Amino acid sequence: MRYADEGGLAAKGRQRREAVRLEAAGLFADGLGPPEVARRLRVSSKSAYQWHQAWTKDGAAALASRGASGRRCKLSARCQEKLAAYLEQGPAAHGWDEDQIIALDRLATLVRNRLKRLQYRPDVLDGFLAGTGLSLDLPP
Incomplete structure (x- = not known):
């Protein structure tokens, strides 16, 4: 390795x-x-x-590892759990029924509208997802 x-x-x-x-x-x-x-x-x-x-x-x-570097996530553990649940519900549950895709821009909208009105840029959310093990349904 x-x-x-x-x-x-x-x-x-x-x-x-x-x-x-x-x-x-x-x-x-x-x-x-x-x-x-x-x-x-x-x-x-x-x-x-x-x-x-x-x-x-x-x-x-x-x-030993000192954990993740960088700024602490503004989303509490509870909000992160909610976000994971929202992702599992799929895009149609959040008004995106024209396709079955939750991309980073939609995820940013979901966070802003459902979780404490926090503003996240899509590229920051991509890093957040990588750190949590969550993934999105990206277009083919």
Whole structure:
């Protein structure tokens, strides 16, 4: 597994990258140096040296994931659950009966009209969806 594959902020990607860092911690504990860890885990030497420095100072806990970076989502957990339920209802339930597609612009409208009147740009909602594991029915 390469550390750089499928980067991004999705929870699944963060878990995968954390697993690589924690595997590195185990290799450091076994006495391997950063160059060998980088080779075995197929990561950059720079990453391995940074991980080793953090591991030396604070142990394996220093290599644990700190969660998603960036601004906190304005949608509460309850609103996120509601949004997931709205998506499962399909487009016709929300007035889009001319086709069976909920695209990002429609999702932005749905959030604005149904959830606290929050304003989200469609590209921001795309990142939000990636982080939650939800998906849209995009046109073919």
